[in-house]
Amino acid sequence: MKDNNLNFDSKCVHSGIDEYEFGSVIPPIYQTSTFKFQSAQQGASLFAGEEKGYIYTRMLNPTVEALENCIAELEGGYKGLGCGSGMAAIHTTIASIVSAGDHVVCSNYVYGPTTTLMKSIFGKFGVQADFVDTSDINIVRASIRPDTKLVYLETPGNPTLVLSDISEISKIAHQHNCLVVVDNTFMSPALQQPLLMGADVVLHSLTKFLNGHADVVGGIIVVKDETAYTAFRKTLNQLGGVIDPFNSFLVHRGIKTLALRMERHCQSAQIIAEYLENHSMVEKVYFPGLKSNPQYQLGLKQHKGPGGMIAFELKGGLESGRVMMNSVKLCQLAVSLGGVESLIQHPASMTHYSMGKEARLAGGITDGLVRLSVGIENVNDIISDLETAFKAVKENRTKEKEFSV
Numbered sequence: 233m234k235d236n237n238l239n240f241d242s243k244c245v246h247s248g249i250d251e252y253e254f255g256s257v258i259p260p261i262y263q264t265s266t267f268k269f270q271s272a273q274q275g276a277s278l279f280a281g282e283e284k285g286y287i288y289t290r291m292l293n294p295t296v297e298a299l300e301n302c303i304a305e306l307e308g309g310y311k312g313l314g315c316g317s318g319m320a321a322i323h324t325t326i327a328s329i330v331s332a333g334d335h336v337v338c339s340n341y342v343y344g345p346t347t348t349l350m351k352s353i354f355g356k357f358g359v360q361a362d363f364v365d366t367s368d369i370n371i372v373r374a375s376i377r378p379d380t381k382l383v384y385l386e387t388p389g390n391p392t393l394v395l396s397d398i399s400e401i402s403k404i405a406h407q408h409n410c411l412v413v414v415d416n417t418f419m420s421p422a423l424q425q426p427l428l429m430g431a432d433v434v435l436h437s438l439t440k441f442l443n444g445h446a447d448v449v450g451g452i453i454v455v456k457d458e459t460a461y462t463a464f465r466k467t468l469n470q471l472g473g474v475i476d477p478f479n480s481f482l483v484h485r486g487i488k489t490l491a492l493r494m495e496r497h498c499q500s501a502q503i504i505a506e507y508l509e510n511h512s513m514v515e516k517v518y519f520p521g522l523k524s525n526p527q528y529q530l531g532l533k534q535h536k537g538p539g540g541m542i543a544f545e546l547k548g549g550l551e552s553g554r555v556m557m558n559s560v561k562l563c564q565l566a567v568s569l570g571g572v573e574s575l576i577q578h579p580a581s582m583t584h585y586s587m588g589k590e591a592r593l594a595g596g597i598t599d600g601l602v603r604l605s606v607g608i609e610n611v612n613d614i615i616s617d618l619e620t621a622f623k624a625v626k627e628n629r630t631k632e633k634e635f636s637v
């Protein structure tokens with residue numbers, strides 16, 4: 233049901249849902265790889281694009297399309313393209329935009345494998361990328377060259393939650409005929425809609441907040457108009473990194489509670505970030521919702537809530553991080569994020585290991601940094617779990633000191 237007058241939380245429940253056989257309220261799972269033609273002529277006209285319909289699931293599948301329509305509506309875009317993972321969405325997007333010899337301006341604050349993909353795979357095919365501090369628009373402006381085709385952002389950035397100003401950067405990029413792509417995984421459309429702020433393409437790892445239940449790997453791209461959609465669909469069809477019908481069904485189900493979940497993620501993360509900021513074992517907290525955060529005002533302008541991700545620097549660096557992660561019980565030691573369960577991890581040795589130390593430090597990822605994805609458990613339970621772990625860190629540090637005397 234498409235109804236532009238509905239509020240966002242109602243759209244989460246109804247977007248991408250159509251009329252189905254037997255009055256089914258939920259989109260059926262069309263678990264089929266291919267679709268039968270009524271005649272040779274119909275097959276030919278489907279392939280020629282004279283008739284709209286389904287041919288083969290890599291090209292388009294109704295269950296996948298229902299999800300694509302849902303997210304396109306939530307992002308305020310033209311159409312979505314379901315991908316097999318967030319990385320497939322990123323790969324398909326970049327491959328749709330750049331050619332050999334083109335230049336890309338990429339944020340320093342992106343998911344580790346995104347940096348690696350730009351450098352290793354796209355670098356191999358003659359695409360040059362510069363990684364810059366996109367939290368400073370003057371640096372972005374100075375980094376754009378005559379051959380720049382794409383400005384690639386992730387905001388808040390992974391894992392230090394640095395913000396980049398989507399509308400200002402889009403204005404600058406468009407003056408130079410560059411497209412702006414935003415990885416909106418950390419916010420979800422419930423909190424931030426980059427296309428409405430001037431970005432040209434938005435993408436997500438569906439694996440995270442959109443699905444929200446840590447049981448699917450998937451990705452999505454949302455574009456603004458038919459021209460972009462046709463070009464991106466062609467690339468996706470050729471690269472082949474599509475999502476399958478069953479996973480699409482699960483993500484579409486997860487999205488029904490997106491607005492509710494994001495509300496709780498934001499509330500709890502705010503409480504936990506303030507608790508961490510006042511904690512004697514914590515050196516520094518990275519969270520856009522803290523008034524002490526230098527980008528707090530930009531956050532108010534750009535997103536409806538600070539999200540559920542927090543990064544913090546423990547006193548005692550790497551060793552304290554190790555003890556902390558071995559001491560939590562409710563917060564599970566795992567990478568990924570955006571699920572109903574709280575997850576904790578260590579970026580320098582885990583998600584951002586492949587980048588190398590130099591690139592990590594350029595993105596603010598020190599060895600003592602811990603990343604927390606705040607789940608929807610009762611916030612007091614999360615805090616008491618963290619408190620137990622802090623006690624273990626403290627005891628360990630005391631022991632270390634005695635040892636070194």
Ligand SMILES: *Cc1c(COP(=O)(O)O)cnc(C)c1O
Nearest residue numbers: 317318319343390417437439450
């Ligand atoms: C996880 C993640 C990705 C990659 O998504 P996958 O589904 O794991 O391929 C990309 N960007 C961000 C911000 C992520 O958190």
